[in-house]
Amino acid sequence: MNVETISKLATVLAHIDAARTSAGVIEGLSPFLHLFGLRHLLIARLPRTDERLWPRSVLYDGWPEEWSAHYTTSDHFSHDPCVMQCRISGKPFLWSELSRSRMSAKELRVMEEATEFAMLDGVCIPVYEPCKAPAVITVAGDRIALGRNDLPVLEMVSIHAFRAVQQLRGAADEPAQKKLTNRERDILAWTAAGKSAEDVGCILSISKLTVERHLSNIREKLDATNSTHAAIKAILRGDIHL
Incomplete structure (x- = not known):
């Protein structure tokens, strides 16, 4: 990789890092994608359940x-071979492969x-993160010019953009986490260790009713269906450790 290429990459990454919105990240990424004839971009997680x-x-x-609407109404997600490939491999790949x-x-x-929608070929870049559904960065075009040596660079820049978008969306869309008090963390930790409400009360020198009231508050704060769900x-979140 020569100095000129490194300089161009540094400029792209700097634009992505300076973005304050998801749209700004895409504006920084798009000119780089266009160098390879990649005009269409999708960033999404790949849920399994529903x-x-x-x-x-x-x-x-x-x-x-038009393709986005057709893809959704035709239930193509359930039969997309690119989605299936992303679920079994973490390596980037060309659609044509x-x-x-x-x-x-x-x-x-x-x-x-x-x-039929000017997406003759494309690239999928799977993204795997701990405790989250896999994600994919998909870029496509009607005439792409991408060599095998370009793929690692494309992967690096695209994942950098993915993380920036995710961080910005999280800051804007996700509600602030409700913090557990020290007492709530103690109660939940003992509960996760298999202790009953009565046992926890004895350990912490409080009543069983107080323990149950704290557990109710904990479930509400964590939007959990039961105490086991809350513990997980x-x-x-790193609030308690086993």
């Missing part, structure tokens, strides 16, 4: 508007119909 609600997991939709001979009729339909959420 796939019909997958549009809620989209972080940025830069697909052609997927074996058409192994695709079902519905999978082939997804790929063939994409070409608290562990993931």
Whole structure:
């Protein structure tokens, strides 16, 4: 990688880092993607549970508007071979690298119909993070010019943009976490260790009723259905440790 290339990459990353909105991140990323003929960008998580609600997991939709609507109404998400590949591999890949001979009729339909919307080929960059559904950065165009040596660089810049978008969206969209008090953390930690409300009361020298009232408050703060659910959420947040 020569000095000129490094300088260009530094400029792109600097624009992404300076962005204060998700749109600003995309504005910094787009000129870099255009160098490879990549005109259409989608950033989304890949939920497994209720796939019909997958549009809620989209972080940025830069697909052609008509294709985005058609993709959703046709339930293409459930049969998209790119989605399936992202779930079994963390490596970036070109759409054209997927074996058409192994695709079902519905999978082939997804790929063939994409070409009708100026998306003849593209790249998928899977993103895996702890305790979260996998995500994908998909970029496509009607005439892309991307060599194998370009793929690692594209991956690096795209994931950098993904993290910036995620951070900005999180700051703007997610409600502030309700903090647990020290007493609530103690009670939940003992509960997670298998102690009953009565046991916890004895350990902490408070009544069983007080323990149960604290547990009710904890479940409300963490939006948990029961104490086990609350304990798991608290562990993931780093509030308690086992």
